[in-house]
Amino acid sequence: QKEVEQNSGPLSVPEGAIASLNCTYSDRGSQSFFWYRQYSGKSPELIMFIYSNGDKEDGRFTAQLNKASQYVSLLIRDSQPSDSATYLCAVSGSNYQLIWGAGTKLIIKP
Amino acid sequence: ETGVTQSPTHLIKTRGQQVTLRCSSQSGHNTVSWYQQALGQGPQFIFQYYREEENGRGNFPPRFSGLQFPNYSSELNVNALELDDSALYLCASSLEAGVNTGELFFGEGSRLTVL
Numbered sequence: 001q002k003e004v005e006q007n008s009g010p011l012s013v014p015e016g017a018i019a020s021l022n023c024t025y026s027d028r029g030s031q032s033f034f035w036y037r038q039y040s041g042k043s044p045e046l047i048m049f050i051y052s053n054g055d056k057e058d059g060r061f062t063a064q065l066n067k068a069s070q071y072v073s074l075l076i077r078d079s080q081p082s083d084s085a086t087y088l089c090a091v092s093g094s095n096y097q098l099i100w101g102a103g104t105k106l107i108i109k110p
Numbered sequence: 111e112t113g114v115t116q117s118p119t120h121l122i123k124t125r126g127q128q129v130t131l132r133c134s135s136q137s138g139h140n141t142v143s144w145y146q147q148a149l150g151q152g153p154q155f156i157f158q159y160y161r162e163e164e165n166g167r168g169n170f171p172p173r174f175s176g177l178q179f180p181n182y183s184s185e186l187n188v189n190a191l192e193l194d195d196s197a198l199y200l201c202a203s204s205l206e207a208g209v210n211t212g213e214l215f216f217g218e219g220s221r222l223t224v225l
Contacts (some may be wrong), residue, residue, distance in 0.1 A: 006151070015124035034213075039137070043200055088152050096143075096166035098214070100152030 002027040004091050004102045015110050019076040019087030023101055026070070030099075032092040033065055035074045038103065043087055043102035048074060081106045114203050115215035123191050124225050131186040131220045133201030142184040143214065144176060145200040153200055159184055160206075188222075196224045 003026045013019040021035075032051055036044035048063040050056045050072065056063045062075040072091075076083055086103040092100040115134045123129050135142050141160045145153035153169035159178035173189040182203070188195060198221050202214035 008150075012194075039168070043218050044214075045216070046213040049213065093155075095155075096158045096160075097155035097168055098153075100154070102150065102152045 001027055002093055004089055004099050004101040006087075006089050006104045008102060009105040010107050011104055012107045012109055013015055013079050015079060015081060015108055016080055019079045019083065019108070020047075021074040021076075021087050021089075021104050021106065023072045023074075023091075024070055024101070025091045027091065027093060028070065030091045030093065033063070034090040034098065035061075035063060035072075036088040036090060038088055039085045043093070047087075048070070059060045076106075079084075081108045081110055084108045114201060114217035116199075116201050116217050116220050118220055119218065120221045120223075122223045122225060123186065125191055125193060126219075127191050127224075128176055128187065128189045129191060129222060131199050131201075131222075133184045133186070133203075135201075135203035136184045136215045139203035139215070140182050141204045141206060142178055142182065143202045143204070144184070144186045145202065146170075146195075147198040147200055147219075149197075156186065169187055191224045193224050196222060198222075 005024045035047045038044045050065045051061040053079045060077045064073045088103045089096040089101040143158040144156040147153045158166040168210045175187045178184045198219045200219045201217045
């Protein structure tokens with residue numbers, strides 16, 4: 001059973017601080033890695049994707065991938081209350097599917 | 111640019127009934143994927159349609175079936191509903207079939223309650 005694991009949280013971070021979200025995956029054959037944000041009662045929206053080992057930055061967001069450790073993370077700098085949401089890690093699997101973690105609930109405290 | 115739309119947004123059914131959920135893909139997208147998301151869980155892949163053909167399926171029984179039409183809109187049909195089918199059903203469209211090639215654009219979902 002191919003799995004993606006995330007800490008369910010909630011992760012509470014003060015406004016303006018760095019939020020660090022982590023994800024591990026079991027399938028060494030996975031090639032693509034995604035972070036989606038989901039507000040309560042809404043559908044997921046893509047934040048970042050990363051394909052290669054290392055860091056990828058986009059504005060306040062940085063995705064980090066370590067294939068040897070089967071680990072992917074998302075850093076959010078200068079956290080804002082609007083960043084409060086559930087963050088879902090998704091990993092490419094076979095059959096054109098994405099395999100999803102259960103998500104980490106992030107709370108940014110003003 | 112037209113986004114992904116799903117209907118109905120909410121519905122209630124009883125065990126044993128059948129349901130059809132509909133999805134209009136984003137303009138220019140030829141691939142539609144369906145996901146089931148139970149409360150507090152991540153989405154689970156049901157299947158994907160590319161140019162009217164099912165080209166990938168997750169671990170769901172045959173009573174979950176689908177269609178994609180020439181305009182790339184799609185339907186998800188669930189027969190013989192069970193209580194555990196209660197969930198948010200998400201439709202996502204994308205430019206191409208491969209998950210490596212870009213992002214999924216999700217509709218707002220259809221929340222199904224089975225009593």
